[in-house]
Amino acid sequence: MTTLVLGGAGYIGSHMVDLLLQEQRDVVVVDNLLTGHRKAVPAGVPFYEVDIRDKDAMRQIFRDEKIDQVVHFAASSIVPESMKDPLKYFDNNTAGMIALLEVMLEFNVKQIVFSSTAATYGTPEESPISETTPQNPINPYGESKLQMEHIMKWADEAYGLKWVALRYFNVAGAKADGSIGEDHPVETHLVPIILQTALGEREKIMMFGDDYNTPDGFNVRDYVHVMDLVKAHILALDYLAEGKASNQFNLGSANGYSVKQMVEAARQATGQAIPAEIGPRRAGDPDSLVAASDKARSILNWQPEYESVEEIIKTAWTWHQKHPKGYEDR
Numbered sequence: 001m002t003t004l005v006l007g008g009a010g011y012i013g014s015h016m017v018d019l020l021l022q023e024q025r026d027v028v029v030v031d032n033l034l035t036g037h038r039k040a041v042p043a044g045v046p047f048y049e050v051d052i053r054d055k056d057a058m059r060q061i062f063r064d065e066k067i068d069q070v071v072h073f074a075a076s077s078i079v080p081e082s083m084k085d086p087l088k089y090f091d092n093n094t095a096g097m098i099a100l101l102e103v104m105l106e107f108n109v110k111q112i113v114f115s116s117t118a119a120t121y122g123t124p125e126e127s128p129i130s131e132t133t134p135q136n137p138i139n140p141y142g143e144s145k146l147q148m149e150h151i152m153k154w155a156d157e158a159y160g161l162k163w164v165a166l167r168y169f170n171v172a173g174a175k176a177d178g179s180i181g182e183d184h185p186v187e188t189h190l191v192p193i194i195l196q197t198a199l200g201e202r203e204k205i206m207m208f209g210d211d212y213n214t215p216d217g218f219n220v221r222d223y224v225h226v227m228d229l230v231k232a233h234i235l236a237l238d239y240l241a242e243g244k245a246s247n248q249f250n251l252g253s254a255n256g257y258s259v260k261q262m263v264e265a266a267r268q269a270t271g272q273a274i275p276a277e278i279g280p281r282r283a284g285d286p287d288s289l290v291a292a293s294d295k296a297r298s299i300l301n302w303q304p305e306y307e308s309v310e311e312i313i314k315t316a317w318t319w320h321q322k323h324p325k326g327y328e329d330r
Ligand SMILES: NC(=O)c1ccc[n+]([C@@H]2O[C@H](COP(=O)([O-])OP(=O)(O)OC[C@H]3O[C@@H](n4cnc5c(N)ncnc54)[C@H](O)[C@@H]3O)[C@@H](O)[C@H]2O)c1
Pocket: 006, 007, 008, 009, 010, 011, 012, 013, 030, 031, 032, 033, 034, 035, 036, 037, 050, 051, 052, 053, 072, 073, 074, 075, 076, 077, 092, 096, 115, 116, 117, 118, 168, 169, 170, 171, 172, 184
C-alpha cells in the first residue's frame, strides 16, 4: 500500500509522514511549500513540490507512484486571513479538493482521509461537541472545510469515493525527540506563541479577551497531541482499507483548558516566567470548543496517549528549544 500525503511538509503532515515511516509503509509527499518546509520531510521520501490544483502534475504523480490511499492536509488554515481574503480559501481549499478528486477518480483511487476542523461547527449549540452537532461555520476557513466534506459526500454517492473526515480540535505538541515540530510562517496558534515568549523570541503573550462566558472568562479549547492525532489517521486509513463506509470523527481530548490555564501550564512545563497580558477579544473566537471524541475511540479504536496539556506542552518545548527559529528556511 502506498499512501500519498498531501501537505506532508507542514506541521501535522510531517508528523504523519514520520509515523507512516515508523510503521514501514510506503509514502509519497506532495507539497507546494506555501507554508511547509522541505527539511521537515526525510531525504529518502519521494517528494514533489507541486500544487494539488495542478492536475497535470498530479496525474503524472499518480501515474508514476501507484497510489492506493490519500491523506489530505494541503490547505490554507489561518482564520483571520480567511476573513480578509475568503476567495483564497475557496480556491486553495474548496477548488483544491475538486481538482484532487477528479485526478484520484481518473486513477480509480477511492480512499481519502481528510483534515477537517472544529471550525466547521462555528459557535456550537452544545458542549461537548459531537459529530451530529449542527455545523454552522462562522468564517470562510470553516466554510471551505465544510464544503470539502460535502464534496466528498456527493462524490461517494456518485462515484463510490470512500472518505473519513477527521475534525481536529486544537492540535499542539511535537514528536518527542524534538526533531520536527510546529513552524508556521505566520504563527497564530497559542502554544507556539506562548513558547516563543518563554524562549525570549517574543516579549509577551497577549491573551485575547477575559470576558467570555467561561469559568475564568478566557476562551476554552480542547488540545490534542499531534502524534495522537496522526495515529488516528493511520486507524482511519486501515478502516477504509477494510472497505468500511465513509464517516466523520471528532479528534480532541474531551477536556477544555482556558487561555489562562494554558499559560500557567506552560509556566509549569518550562519553568519560565512567560510574561502575559490581557488584550481585546480576537474576532471570530467562540467561547468554548470541547470535543466529544468517543466515536473515534469506539469505532476507530483510537487511544490517545498524551493525557495532560503539560505533557503536550513539554514536547513542543523540546522542539522550540532545539529550533528557536524553526526550520530557518525563510
Ligand atoms: N493546526 C491545527 O490546529 C489544525 C486544526 C484543525 C485542522 N487543521 C487542518 O490540518 C491541516 C494541516 O494543518 P497544519 O497546521 O499542519 O498546517 P500547515 O500550514 O503547516 O500545513 C499545510 C501544508 O499544506 C501545504 N499546502 C497548502 N496548500 C497547498 C496546495 N494547494 N498544494 C500543495 N500543498 C499545499 C503547505 O505548504 C503546508 O506544508 C490543514 O488542512 C488544516 O486546515 C489544522
